[in-house]
Amino acid sequence: MNKSELIEALAQDIGVPHREAAAITNTVIDTMTEALARGESIEIRGFGSFVIKHYGSYEGRNPKTGKKIKVSPKKLPFFKVGKDLREQVNSKR
Template sequence: MNKSDLIKALSDRGDMPLKEARAAVEAFFTAMEEAILREDRIEIRGFGSFCVKKYGAYVGRNPKTGERIQVPPKRLPYFKVGKELKERIDS
């Protein structure tokens, strides 16, 4: 499912015009993006949680040459599936 499929589903199930559904989905994703950029944790009960994980610097190797390289620290978004969703998928 992509964003346009999600907008269509919201419009159909929510009995709302496509324009309103698009605005709702855009607002939802914008709010989530802003929270992630602030490094806030987002928790949607029954679905999962989003957070930013921080990884420290380390020495890696170039797979082609074998040369050692310094990999800088980084921050990446992380999603952890919720217990209820995990159980529904597993059953």
């Protein structure tokens, strides 16, 4: 499912115009993005949680030249699936 399909499903499920469903979807995504950018975690019970993982610097290699390079520390969002979602996905085999 992509963002357009999510907007369409929301519009149909709650019976609102497409434009309003798009605004709701964009607000939710923007709010979650802003929270993660501030370093906050997000927990949606039954679905999962988004947390920021911190990775230290390390020495890597350029795949083309083989030359050693220093990779800077970074932070990346990480999704941890919730129990209910995991069970639902596993029961659909």
